[in-house]
Amino acid sequence: MLVLCWFILFMIGWMNIYASIHSSEPSSIFSPEGRSGKQFIWMLVSLVFGIVILFVLNPHIYESLSLPIYIAVACLLVAVIFLGTEVKGSRSWFELGPVRFQPAEVSKISTSLLLATVMSQFGFKISRPKDFLSVAAIILFPMLVIVGQSETGSALVYVGFAFVLYREGMSGWVLFLGFMAILLFVLTLAASPYTALMVLAGVTSFCDAVYTGKIKGWFVKYLPALVFLGFVPVILENVWEAAGWNPENMVKPAYIFIGVVLLTLPFIVFRAYRTRSGFTVLAAASLLAGVMLVYSTDFLFNNVLQDHQRKRIEVLLGLKDDPSGVGYNVNQSMIAIGSGGLFGKGYLQGTQTTYGFVPEQSTDFIFCTIGEEWGFVGSAAVILMFVFLIWRIITKAERCKEAFTRIYGYCVASCIFMHLFINIGMTIGLMPVIGIPLPFISYGGSSLLAFTIMLFIFIALESNEKKFAS
Amino acid sequence: MILDRRNKLLIGLGIVAAILIARLFVIQIIDNKYKIDASNNSMVYNTIYPTRGIMHDRNGNILVGNKVAYDILVTPREVEAFDTTAFCRILGVDRDFLETKFAEYRKYRRKIGYQSVILLKQVPTETYMRFAETAYMFPGFRGQARNIREYPFNAGGNLLGYVSEVDQSYINRHPGEYKSGDYAGMTGIEAAREADLRGEKGYSIYLRDSRNKIMTRYNDGEMDKEAVPGKDITTTIDANLQHYGQELMKNKVGSLVAIEPSTGEILTLVSSPGIDVDILADFGAHYNEVLSNPYKPMFNRAVQAPYPPGSVFKLVNGLIGLQEGVLTPASRYPCSMGYHFGKNKLGCHAHRSPLDLEESIMMSCNAYYCYVFRNILESGRNGNIAESMDKWNEYVKSFGFGRKLGSDFPAELPGFIPDSKYYDKRYRKGGWKATTVISLSIGQGEIGCTPLHLANLCATIANRGYYYIPHIVKDSKLVSIDPKYKEKVYTMVDTSYFPVVVEGMYRAVNSGYGSGATASVAEVKGLDICGKTGTAQNPRGDDNSVFICFAPKDNPKIAVAAYIEHGSFGARWAAPIASLLIEKYLNGEICPERKPLEKRVLEGDLMDKVKP
Structure with missing residues (x-):
């Protein structure tokens, strides 16, 4: 079943790679000069690897070899910074004759394997700080090296391993806090620090209320108060203007709010301490941490980030419109997808993608070709196909008796999920433009091969277990 | 179904997929903005201007006819180094004019993009012919035929009115009817009967790639529209x-x-x-x-x-x-x-x-x-x-x-x-x-x-x-x-x-x-x-x-x-x-x-x- 999924996704990718290049390289879809031809060769290579993994290699070697593989790949990752070829500003490619490959792709496999090995060991408990730290180190090391290669996109994929940790018992609050941090970051920049503070106060007090079982009280007391506070800046500005003072010179409402919070917080903490409600203390602490995050975001964004990085984020958040500069890619890509309509323009009929308006259209922006030529129906089908694949992997992983296989399965699912979300999110303007490929579909040999190997290792592990069970 | 961690993650997966699909739904089906942009992106509408209606007098004599003049268009992005001296000599313009124009194009290059703009208006046929012979020397420049008015009788200047290029306020006053570069009757019969005289513009559509190279005719010209000539008018004038x-x-x-x-x-x-x-x-x-004439001929x-x-x-x-x-x-x-x-x-x-x-x-x-x-x-x-x-x-x-x-x-x-x-x-x-x-x-x-x-x-x-x-x-x-x-x-x-x-x-x-x-x-x-x-x-x-x-x-x-x-x-x-x-x-x-x-x-x- 998974092999079938893999094959369908590859076919979709292969056809669309041809569609996206056919006007500039009008040759047969098999022609080895064209990208579609090359991709076909890579598919055959991948298939050979897949068959080897499925039928030749003993599935047990992965567990035992995971540490050496991890170390070897880590060495490659570091080495590529010094020895690699520079492609578009990042040193992440090795060039071996006609073939180029990216250690970062392989690193996802090695990290997954080692993670599975470590976490499946007897007595491993993620809540134990020592274990948590070792796991974190396994994930963070390649991630940081890849950031060092200026491949932020690939590094972001490693965030997906957090889902694996969650499945294996990490507290859900970690995910929640991470999500909150991102939310606050976006709100601070897109709206204002004050709005971010309001949301922060609302969420922390609500969580506290849920935890202590005072939800009704929260709706009666906190919610109206927060709504009122939301209007305070507008009211104050009018009051000051009416009084003839320049609002610019007056104390900002946000500071007044923080001041009040700082004054009242000790009392709340004190009372919480007396009633032994540890959660309230934690909530108060996270409120403070949140305030600091909001202001450090503000500070970081305006003073630390470089211009082009700031621009990318601003364009993404819709703060600035820049269709010919940074926003060009996204804008063109959205135009291409949007012009597809419900059923699309038909295979090879796209005007936007075939005439080269969308950059990187056979690699990172392959989804545009799908969107334009196959329309909403086609692109939604592709997304659903991925969802099905991920769901199958998770379901199969859950059925496994061996923790190693299960954890590895989750790793594979997380990686595919992150790629899917970031890549498609980028083409439709939900994520910043960070170049990572769409698994199995984008043009690129090393990506296709890496994902194939990754998936087929899981299939091998899983079928081996079935054999064992029966 | 138990709400264990596996299912929570699957729900999360479902939500993310729903967000992606909803977003696709918005940009592909609900929002028309992107479709319009797409046709601007890839289609070049080459305007075909209609001939303006002719005015006859009551006895069938032509009071106002048409003759051809040429506009010289330039696509600043396509211009390469060229012999400016020869260019000025052929078109009869001076260097300063050319330099000011190009300074302007540089200033507005973002706005102009790959568009063509009019460099010279209503160049006489002989001048245009000279230009056309040497056009290969000046990439990025081309001529476009325009009809302008011709008056066989010296009769009824005020009455007939004049035709001129529409300005921004005129375009605003007639929403959706005119584009910059169009001509319209401004006074007299030309203005009173503008709707009959102007005809309908046509266009031929070409597809272009992102480098603005014309690739082919869109649908083999099936979607092209012929220009409809303006209606002739018979005046009561003798x-x-x-x-x-x-x-x-x-x-x-x-x-x-x-x-x-x-x-x-x-x-x-x-x-x-x-x-x-x-x-x-x-x-x-x-x-x-005309405006400064003390007898106010207008x-x-x-x-x-x-x-x-x-x-x-x-x-x-x-x-x-x-x-x-x-x-x-x-x-x-x-x-x-x-x-x-x-x-x-x-x-x-x-x-x-x-x-x-x-x-x-x-x-x-x-x-x-x-x-x-x-x-x-x-x-x-x-x-x-x-x-x-x-x-x-x-x-x-x-x-x-x-x-x-x-x-x-x-x-x-x-x-x-x-x-x-x-x-x-x-x-x-x-x-x-x-x-x-x-x-x-x-x-x-x-x-x-x-x-x-x-x-x-x-x-x-x-x-x-x-x-x-x-x-x-x-x-x-x-x-x-x-x-x-x-x-x-x-x-x-x-x-x-x-x-x-x-x-x-x-x-x-x-x-x-x-x-x-x-x-x-x-x-x-x-x-x-x-x-x-x-x-x-x-x-x-x-x-x-x-x-x-x-x-x-x-x-x-x-x-x-x-x-x-x-x-x-x-x-x-x-x-x-x-x-x-x-x-x-x-x-x-x-x-x-x-x-x-x-x-x-x-x-x-x-x-x-x-x-x-």
């Missing part, structure tokens, strides 16, 4: 007569309007000084020159200038008097060099006394109409003076005065006819009486009529009591006109009172010198011209010379109003001009006895009498 009228009016300030009474069709409409047709074709280039006096009508207006007062019953054709009034009231006097010229109605028209007696006008106001039939004044105003307006006649000519102005409210405000309520406003009796004072109004009055009298709204576009196969131009409009004066006035006008022209008639100069043997002179005071100098006339007396073919600023007596300039026009129209030529008169008119120069 090109030859219009031309002759302009010759007669040369070096005089004023207007000459001729109407066919049986249809209301305007045969000739001259405003002098006017705009020469040579200027019209490339009006933009002469715009400032100002169409024929339909816009509110003049006092002078004695011509006696006809109206006479007709109102007859209708009101305060006057009969046999009524006689004395005149002793004017009309005396209290210590004041409204003067008149020497003629025999007393006179009856016909004679009063023939000799243009002022005193007679003072009696008539006083009787109208003071008869008590319509109440007090103020009420009688308003009744009078109503009568006058029924002749078309004091309001827009409703012609198809744009920019027509209403003129002014006073009523009791006006005088109440000016003096105070009850602070004025008939003698205060007595000059209205002879068409002086607070009264303003355009020459078109006067021509219409003349047509009304020629028709014995009704008129057709004057118009300049004729019904033709392609263009139909408003049915209101085919309806008779009656005045409030009964048609039975008109013949006596006509008789008076006949006698004014045809009684011979020595009879006391004012318009003997207008007499043409065999044409039975009926006319009325007017001499209107002009505070800025010599009196204005006014004359209205029609001919022949029975079944009139033409009604003319001539208004010459500072032309002295009506008989001095206006009557000769109007009668020459009639003679030309009805006989085709000027008879030998009147050649000296024609010569005097053609050579007459009144410009130094006019203080602009």
Whole structure:
């Protein structure tokens, strides 16, 4: 079943790679000069690897070899910074004759394997700080090296391993806090620090209320108060203007709010301490941490980030419109997808993608070709196909008796999920433009091969277990 | 289903997938913005401009035609280094011009993108041919054929109006109809009939790639649209007569309007000084020159200038008097060099006394109409003076005065006819009486009529009591006109009172010198011209010379109003001009006895009498 999924996704990718290049390289879809031809060769290579993994290699070697593989790949990752070829500003490619490959792709496999090995060991408990730290180190090391290669996109994929940790018992609050941090970051920049503070106060007090079982009280007391506070800046500005003072010179409402919070917080903490409600203390602490995050975001964004990085984020958040500069890619890509309509323009009929308006259209922006030529129906089908694949992997992983296989399965699912979300999110303007490929579909040999190997290792592990069970 | 961690993660997966699909739904199906952008992105619409409709005169002569000129377009992004000296020499421009233009393109390069912009407008064909031969030397430049106007007759500059490129405010006023670079009629018939004349633009669609290279025709040209040529228009103008009228009016300030009474069709409409047709074709280039001309050639006096009508207006007062019953054709009034009231006097010229109605028209007696006008106001039939004044105003307006006649000519102005409210405000309520406003009796004072109004009055009298709204576009196969131009409009004066006035006008022209008639100069043997002179005071100098006339007396073919600023007596300039026009129209030529008169008119120069 998974092999079938893999094959369908590859076919979709292969056809669309041809569609996206056919006007500039009008040759047969098999022609080895064209990208579609090359991709076909890579598919055959991948298939050979897949068959080897499925039928030749003993599935047990992965567990035992995971540490050496991890170390070897880590060495490659570091080495590529010094020895690699520079492609578009990042040193992440090795060039071996006609073939180029990216250690970062392989690193996802090695990290997954080692993670599975470590976490499946007897007595491993993620809540134990020592274990948590070792796991974190396994994930963070390649991630940081890849950031060092200026491949932020690939590094972001490693965030997906957090889902694996969650499945294996990490507290859900970690995910929640991470999500909150991102939310606050976006709100601070897109709206204002004050709005971010309001949301922060609302969420922390609500969580506290849920935890202590005072939800009704929260709706009666906190919610109206927060709504009122939301209007305070507008009211104050009018009051000051009416009084003839320049609002610019007056104390900002946000500071007044923080001041009040700082004054009242000790009392709340004190009372919480007396009633032994540890959660309230934690909530108060996270409120403070949140305030600091909001202001450090503000500070970081305006003073630390470089211009082009700031621009990318601003364009993404819709703060600035820049269709010919940074926003060009996204804008063109959205135009291409949007012009597809419900059923699309038909295979090879796209005007936007075939005439080269969308950059990187056979690699990172392959989804545009799908969107334009196959329309909403086609692109939604592709997304659903991925969802099905991920769901199958998770379901199969859950059925496994061996923790190693299960954890590895989750790793594979997380990686595919992150790629899917970031890549498609980028083409439709939900994520910043960070170049990572769409698994199995984008043009690129090393990506296709890496994902194939990754998936087929899981299939091998899983079928081996079935054999064992029966 | 248990809400374990696996399922929570799966739910999260479902939510993310839903977000992606929802977003796709929005940009692919709900929001049209991206579809429009896409066609802008990849399709090049090459505009095909339609040929503008041609204007014919009433006899089928072409008044306004088209000829081809070329615009030179440039696509700044495609321009490579080229021989600027040769370029300037071929197109006849100087270096500075080129440099300023390119500085501008650099400044707006973001906005221009891959678009083509017009570098030079309306280059003559010979220049374009020279350019086309060497075009390979100048990548990024190309020519585009445009139709511009051509005027075979020097007739009717003001009347026809000019065509020029639309500006931003024009585009805003006609949302969705024009784009920058389009042309539109701005004045005259060009403006009034813009919707018929302009036609519909077409386009051919090409596909281009992101480097703006034209790849192929979109759908093999299936979606292309042919340009629809503008509709031809037949005007009511007689090109030859219009031309002759302009010759007669040369070096005089004023207007000459001729109407066919049986249809209301305007045969000739001259405003002098006017705009020469040579200027019209490339009006933009002469715009400032025209605007700074002290005689305001853009100002169409024929339909816009509110003049006092002078004695011509006696006809109206006479007709109102007859209708009101305060006057009969046999009524006689004395005149002793004017009309005396209290210590004041409204003067008149020497003629025999007393006179009856016909004679009063023939000799243009002022005193007679003072009696008539006083009787109208003071008869008590319509109440007090103020009420009688308003009744009078109503009568006058029924002749078309004091309001827009409703012609198809744009920019027509209403003129002014006073009523009791006006005088109440000016003096105070009850602070004025008939003698205060007595000059209205002879068409002086607070009264303003355009020459078109006067021509219409003349047509009304020629028709014995009704008129057709004057118009300049004729019904033709392609263009139909408003049915209101085919309806008779009656005045409030009964048609039975008109013949006596006509008789008076006949006698004014045809009684011979020595009879006391004012318009003997207008007499043409065999044409039975009926006319009325007017001499209107002009505070800025010599009196204005006014004359209205029609001919022949029975079944009139033409009604003319001539208004010459500072032309002295009506008989001095206006009557000769109007009668020459009639003679030309009805006989085709000027008879030998009147050649000296024609010569005097053609050579007459009144410009130094006019203080602009």
